[in-house]
Amino acid sequence: MDGILDVARGAVGPPLIAVRNLSKAFAGVRALDGVQFELRSGEVHALMGENGAGKSTLMKVLAGIHAPDGGEILVAGQAAQIPSPRAAQGLGIGIVHQELNLMKHLTAAQNIFIGREPRHALGLLLDERALGARAAGIFERLGLKLDPHTPVGDLTVARQQMVEIAKALSFQSRVLIMDEPTAALNNEEVADLFRVIRQLRAEGVGIVYISHKMDELRQIADRVTVLRDGRFIATVPMAGTSVDAIVGMMVGRELQAVHRQIPDTSRNEVMLEVRGISRGQAIRDVSFTLRRGEILGFAGLMGAGRTEVARAVFGADRIDAGELRVRGRRVSIGSPRQAVAHGIGYLSEDRKHFGLATGMDVETNVALASMRTFAKLGFFLDQAALRKTAQDYVRQLGIKTPSVAQQVRLLSGGNQQKIVIAKWLLCDCEILFFDEPTRGIDVGAKAEIHKLLHELAEQGKAIVVISSELPEVLRLSHRILVMCEGRVTGELAAHQASQEKIMDLATRQQTPVSKQ
Structure with a gap:
């Protein structure tokens, strides 16, 4: 044998x-x-x-x-x-x-x-x-x-x-x-x-x-x-x-573990408030708040409704009931364009299909959602300003590319993700939804994306991170919202959270009393 x-x-x-x-x-x-x-x-x-x-x-x-x-x-x-x-x-x-x-x-x-x-x-x-x-x-x-x-x-x-x-x-x-x-x-x-x-x-x-x-x-x-x-x-x-x-x-180097003090954001300005939104069976009476400088993690199993909530807030899908408030003011968001106008950006889990035009160059992708700001006389693009802006973001975010004229499809997944981030930062979005931000990205690039998310939060951005990797949710989040079958089944502060507690909430079909 x-x-x-x-x-x-x-x-x-x-x-x-x-x-x-x-x-x-x-x-x-x-x-x-x-x-x-x-x-x-x-x-x-x-x-x-x-x-x-x-x-x-x-x-x-x-x-x-x-x-x-x-x-x-x-x-x-x-x-x-x-x-x-x-x-x-x-x-x-x-x-x-x-x-x-x-x-x-x-x-x-x-x-x-x-x-x-x-x-x-x-x-x-x-x-x-x-x-x-x-x-x-x-x-x-x-x-x-x-x-x-x-x-x-x-x-x-x-x-x-x-x-x-x-x-x-x-x-x-x-x-x-x-x-x-x-x-x-x-x-x-x-x-x-x-x-x-x-x-x-x-x-x-x-x-x-x-x-x-x-x-x-x-x-x-x-x-x-x-x-x-x-x-x-x-x-x-x-x-x-x-x-x-x-x-x-x-x-080619040791990755240093990120040891961070989790800031107290409980008194920060409420940037986004979601009250009782529903959409069919996918989203059922979901409520949460998001504060300035905070990273709110969304955890749950596949089909829990996390992406559906992000798409609803971003106006990609219409809601059946509920309301949204941005900086305390009730808003109606019926399209992604309206979401951007209210300072909300969404980085899809499928960046190649919904976040990038991979056949186009870096500078065009960075400016995709802000092209009007580079228009001269309403007809012509200010190519010099567009190029300089793209170069500034390449430098600021550490995007590895030979030049801003490089086609995005030729860059690695981590650098593609940074380009999507640059696109929404250029729109001056202060509320950012990151859906599976490191899917298909290697460990080195993943560490860079994590560092960048912490830096954005420190700069005052309000961030939601949706991830199927529990260690990632635990590593990034100040608070964690757990969903199951379209409902919020619990909320955990970072110091309370563990993989076992998250999985317990992620498999509950009934909503326990959770703090909001």
């Missing part, structure tokens, strides 16, 4: 994938510089690094999306060229992207075998029965109770991800690359995904697992390789390496 396990873990035979001195540049900028990487049979190998470290580029090279400029790739000990995704599939390499590539109107089975559908004898008609049977066989292998004839659009994100995994396995993949696979999953769905990963590992599949979540990697990874600035730093066993050591390798 031990011998079988050793084979599965790669102790015998060549690695499934071996990368030697791999290099890749884009427009003269080195994305990969002499990178080393090795994946054994039957292991989960975590790939870590800050945004821009080269993780995605390395995976895209292995998946045949990018061609390397130099270096060598060995597949099962043999030198290999991977000029296309089809070539990668032929070599047994599958990838599950963070942004799923499925056709929502097709069934699960049709998505898995698209372009390879079984046909009847004459080859003219699809054999739907055989198609469903093949998909069902893969689902059975994964222990999934999933109807292959269900349209993908009717599935949860977690189930759609399982369809992507099944699709990769349908090519007889022995290497599976997973990019931030738990970004949109709840705890139960993560546990189900881990069950599937452990099963595949036991079958000898090698899994490359890209994630920023240390607690997940502790549970699932065997080894971790760290990249920094496109270079290989180290490969270490996960079990024997501390989180601080891994973070130090990622950022």
